[in-house]
Amino acid sequence: GPAKAQNLTMAVGAQITSLDPHYHALSPNFAVATMIFDTLTQFDADARMEPGLAESWKVVSPTAWEFKLRPNVRFHNGNPFTAEDVAFTIGRVPQVPNSPSSYAIYTRAIERVEVVDPLTVRFHTRSPYPVLPNDLAQVAILDRETHDQASTDDFNSGKVAIGTGPFRYVDFRSGERLRLERNEEYWGDKAHWNAVDYRVVVNDSARTAGVLAGDVDFIDQVPTSDITALKRDERVKLAEKDGLRIIFLALDHLHPEGSPQITDKDGKPLGKNPLLDVRVRRALSMAIDRQAIASRVMEGAAKPAGQFLPEGAFGHVPGLDAPKADPEAAKKLLAEAGYPDGFRITLSGPNDRYMNDGRIVQAIGQMWTRIGIRTTVDAQPWTAFISRAGRQELSAFLVGWGTASGEASSPLRSLVASYNRDKGFGFSNRGRYANPAMDAKLEAALAELDDGKREALLQEATTIAMQDVGIIPIHIQKNLWAMRPTLTHESRADELTRAQDVRPVAAR
């Protein structure tokens, strides 16, 4: 009915762990944060930077950025938003106690915040830092007056769940639901919904059943297995959007004298690690029929990938396409590398983390086995899997990477840069791939403030990594949402599910 049209019930598949926007850097938490709070910069649906609480920004020196703030913005409790709040926020971020994963990684480059005037703020960085606006898009701005001394508990209980965002807090029950109402004073486009019921329904089938039964209006993370059914059903419609998450295989580069899970055909150790031979890596990549995985396993909800980012993203290399499946060529390469009969390998992966992760590893297992590499597939829950991967116990494994900032520096730095604690490189480079040529290009890019030059450097680095098969990209996920036919959704590349992106069809 019309009354109902003012209210929106959403079911999301990921747990919200806290309303404190600085407590736990986790994308579901961030999605919620962007409903109640705002950030200085923000990404639009296609992951392009756009102004948020800052109207504009510019580089004033290699180590200083100046941000002009939006005037006449008020917090939900009526307090005005000023540069002091920005300075306070940047100060609070690293101070949140017990944080299991801090937002401080996004503010660490900032050495000092200079309040120029109430609507101008200047950030001084330790070294030239081109991605500062990208980082600031992750940091929710709080009110100095309200949030000074505010604890995480105060946010969760709703006491200080106060921001400048399009929705105001009503009620939060962790693990169950969050209730919001429209912020009538919002500075941007006002949300359409009087009230939003944002529920957590982790079980995939339960979410689908919920939208089919009409108990909820909108769900995210539609399982691919339900795509056909939902497409047929008149009670719902689907929305999809190419995402920024790449699914790829990482290979063991750490153990030169034999990878832990690779043996010859008879189960005896090989004495060396075949994965260090680029021909072997290339063969493994060529053996994979990405098109088949995208169409059969992912039921169309994925695009075969040959690099980290999709077209249009910053740092995407045009023409670096997904390798064509060619088992024959792969076999030849293997023979060239000295493995005409192949070898045995264990391919690991999670079974509860990415869309169809378990199925993908099985499918890849099939394909590798067909070129003579007998593959044992080991899919485990994420908890057990990731710990083993982090301890370099695996030879080949499937993981994913979501580039929230939409910039190639992020995956390059984390996934393929040589592991280096001091530089903060290669943190997620669990296979310990190392390529000095690539590292050099990346380091140059990270110090380059000129966007054009930086993109070129990033593209070169990407090309080196891909040609050397530092990782084996599989595909880029599409994000799927389902809703009542009377709704539309401005689907986002960064996977965030937010109430302000949903509108009734007529309201468009």
Next chain:
Amino acid sequence: MAASPGAVSPVSATASSPTLEVRNLQTHFFTRAGVVKAVDGVSFTVGRGKVMGLVGESGSGKTVTGFSILGLVDEPGRIVGGEILFHGQNLARLKEEEMRQLRGNRIAMIFQDPMMTLNPVLRVDTQMIETVLAHTKVSKEEARQRARDTLGMVGIPSPDERLKSYPHQFSGGMRQRVAIAIALLHRPELIVADEPTTALDVTIQAQILAEVQKLCAQTGTAMIWITHDLTVVAGLADELAVMYAGRVVEHGPVNGTLDKPLHPYTMGLIGSVPSRNKRGEPLRQIPGMTPSLLNLPVGCAFRTRCPKAQDKCQQDPPLGELLPGRRARCFFPYNMPAEAAA
């Protein structure tokens, strides 16, 4: 209904007519292995105020006879023939509901194992009061009163407190007395007591026997006392029926039967009582074993163990009145005057 003689005739207990007359009762169990003729032609009578001992070895059908009288034979058993005349009324033909009205009211039963007959989770008063209320319309308080009186009657001290107890708080002897009290609640005309003292000590047994004797004398209740212990029967009963393999083989007054048994089986039974034998000398024993009720030999069931068996015994001997008031199922009985004369 009048057509069937004595079926539903209002019971007017004349002094002459016996309280219970069982005629050729047959109760069979239809088991997987075959038909067990647990009771196969049992006849006896019990007069008012009399105690009849029903003896026989284990498995001879004593308990089943008792249950048949109360209509409590369960699957796979069935009364397949004969009459159970209670004041002339045939119990075997009564409907279940009519039978229920009699049970616990005019015919009561006491079971063998005093530990098992009372429901362990119900208080004694509950179990007694429900019995009163099942047959008379009285208030609960009156029922309790009756229960208390009856408990006192069977010699349970301070019955008021005892009523509130659970069975496990009683000793075996006291439990059996409670069971007897329950049987007595409605002053039944007939009590079937199925080995009520077998599980008890001599001293307790004596107490209970004393109780029972007193009661029979006072209320004129007829009693069937089932046991395999001849010595108890000797002291208690007026009459005696001896069962062997589902049949009554001898029936008569205690005195005559125990002193001068007719049937060889009775003879053997009495012979094996230790006190009848000289100390230290071998006891007289009946050779062999009780036959299985599943495939009894034709003719006299005892003949394979009988010292007097002859060809004729392959036919069925009838339960004939061989001496005045004394009947036996034997072609060659002992202690017949003729034999004595010879």
Next chain:
Amino acid sequence: MSVYLLRRLLQSVLVMLAMSVIVFVGVFAIGDPVEILISPDADQMERERAIKALGLDLPLWMQYLSFLGNALRGDLGRSFVFNEPALQLILQRMPATLELALGATIMALIIGLPLGLYAGLKPKSPLSSTIMAGSILGFSLPTFWVGLMLIMVFAVQLGWLPSTGRGPTVEVLGMRWSFLTWDGLRHLAMPALNLALFKISLVIRLTRAGVRETMLMDYVKFARAKGLSPARVTYVHVFKNILIPVVTVVGLELGSTIAFSVVTESVFAWPGMGKLIIDSINVLDRPVIVAYLMMIVLMFITINLLVDLAYSALDPRVRLENK
């Protein structure tokens, strides 16, 4: 009696101590929570900071000792993920699970007892065979599968019941209960049935077995010999006796019902403790796992005690020692 309670108390303390050690070591063995909790964008420094912030840099035995010290003061630690006291998190979700488990238990008794009684009294009738064969279904079908079937039929196809989630709650005794509202009950119906399925079978089986055994007891025959009506024999003499094992087992099963609610809660998005624990295991949120298991053990011990007390109340033969 006091000795009895004291003994139970001592045993509980030991069991809980053992449990906490096992869980500590167990969770440690599974993996590294930081690896899971940390943002993918983080770097090595951030990782080290997080490890320190969560107190995971100390050797395991020191972590355990400090946990023990805090636990003695009633503090079971803060959730890594939610940054809330673990105990509070659990207590918040407990009513949901409790009402689910109790709902299931009541359903099991209401459905199971009459069916079991019938099957026990008439063991040869075709209906009894049907009941018994049907009861096997109760524990052959995987819970999660039945759950989805229920949702498909009653929510998606028929639209009679809400598909998932918990209904509106009312605050009583400082806790939020949903069974007090009509809509809350509607939400409760399917998950409770799902969870009850196994217990219904159990109750049917126990009841039937109990009836069959009890019917053979001398005291039942004696009750008939007293001339009691069949109804009284069945409903007083037989029923009260079978109630003892049924209550015992059902009571003891309450603990495992709560444990099995893990599956049901995740299928029906029921915001109870079960879902919390699964989520916590998935992110290795050790304080919550430990606290949850301690609570479960405590609950189990309490339930056991209550069952024993109920048992002794129902069955006068059983007396807790020392009267």
Next chain:
Amino acid sequence: MSTPIIELKGVSKRFSKPLDLAGKLARKLGAPVKDETVHAVDGVDLIVRKGEVVGLVGESGCGKSTLGRMVAGIMPASNGDILWHGKRLDSLQGAEARQAKLQTQMIFQDPYASLNPRMKVADIVGEAPLVHGLTKRSEWDGYVDNQMRRAGLDPSFKRRYPHQFSGGQRQRIGIARALAVQPEFIVCDEAVAALDVSIQAQILNLFMDLRRELDLTYLFISHDLGVVEHLSDRVVIMYLGRVVEEAPAEEVFARANHPYTQALLSEVPRIEARKKSFAGIKGEIPSPLNPPSGCHFHPRCPHAFDRCKVEKPALKEIAPGHKSRCHLNDRAA
């Protein structure tokens, strides 16, 4: 006189539940917690000589079986000494201990419960001789046949299981099992109580035959005085854990001294006594958990006087070979 086969000197058996930690704690805290002790057997002296049949009589729960078990070596005594051929049973080691155990065998009350329902008769009878090397595997079959035959069982039944036998036959299996280890002394714990009179006669005859053939010694436990009278040379009467009277059989049945024995004898139903009026000893058997003070029998004794309530009477010889535990004897003297 040769050393007796078995001699008991002040043997007691207590069953108690020791306090656990919780119990002790509670007691420390002042809760009235007692440890419960049952004095099942209380200072019993007993001698059994070779070739003798000693009858042991008493009410249910007075400790007869417990005494029997201790004699048979199934259960250790809490106090006192049990001497086997003059040697302390608990000091025996290895082969001798086994010998002592084997030489004393027990026959149990319930012929069904005492046979392992899952073993064939041949195994029940033949297991122990084989384990103890009394026969060789090759001669085993014949050995078992002999034992069965001796107990009056047809060896062709040896492949059967206990449930396929009647009560009397089962008791014979139990007897064959005991005889198979070639004992000299047999404890019969109510061995015929569960049997019918006619079967009982068969078994009692068997006992007497075996005694003659094998020169066996018996401790014959029963509450049936008729049986005991028939069989035993000497009778021991127990009441609530204590021996109250001991005398040759004729003596007991002719001149019972202890009031309990007298009461017991008067209650025995006899086939000769017709339409007798029963009386019964007044009162119930007291609980062994808290037995009456002084003479245990005083609450039920028609002759009890003040002294009986406070002082425990001693077992005194009142005639040659006739001992009794009663204060009345002092008074008469």
Next chain:
Amino acid sequence: MSTTTAQGAPIAAAPAPAPKVEGPWRRFISEFAESKLALLGFIVFTIIALIAIFAPWIAPQNPYDLAQLDIMDGRMEPGTVGGAGFTYWLGTDDQGRDMLSGIMYGLRISLLVGVGSAVIACAVGASLGMLAAYAGGKTDTVIMRLVDLQLSFPSILAALMILAFLGKGVMNVVLALVIVEWAYYARTVRGTALVERRREYIEAAQCLALPTRRVIFRHLLPNCMPPLIVVATMQIARAIALEATLSFLGLGVPITEPSLGLLISNGYEYMLSGKYWISFYPGIALLVTIVSINLMGDQLRDVLNPRLKK
């Protein structure tokens, strides 16, 4: 007395014709077969067991060999002919695995898990339970507290943690189930053994100076078997179902070697989209297996219950 003739001579002291010459096995079998349902259960279970044992020889495909699978044949409807000209009578799952073969092999795993864990848990639990009952005292206390601990630890959680700890694999699942289940057996056995231990035949065995080990294993144990067998039939079913649930929760057996439970749980995700066969047929197989085991178990319970016999 003197009239006894030759023909009528009493068969003095002749060994009685024993009640019935029927071995316990024959009796057991005939009593078991009394229930048509139980017989049906037995026959069905035998067929299932045979299928499971001979799966590698009768299954059309080896569903565990990745080389034989083709994702292009994934999710095909029953009766479709696949790429290699192979007919999938019961359809295929998402990996292109022939469901018929998958079910046959899955039965193998599920039965291995169910029966294997039941047997091992039974051996472990029964030994400990027996020890507790026979030794008494401190041993008893320690073992029974362990049992309490185990029983108070929700089985799913225990299995979850054990598997998370050990990693996947059929043997690990079996091990986890053993750890979860042994306590049921221990408790059952101890209960029975405590009763049986006081029976006179144990005293008789002690009196015969038989070694303690022999008394426990030859005398006590066989008599504790009936309740154990009953518990075992239930626990086999429970273990199979528990394994399915573990698979649903992402633990359990390796995904390339699916058990029935894993097949169901894989197919579960396709239920809403109408690809019923992926979950339905394994579900039927699981159901039939568990029902047949329980039909046997029910009858066993009755046959082995001495109290229900007259």
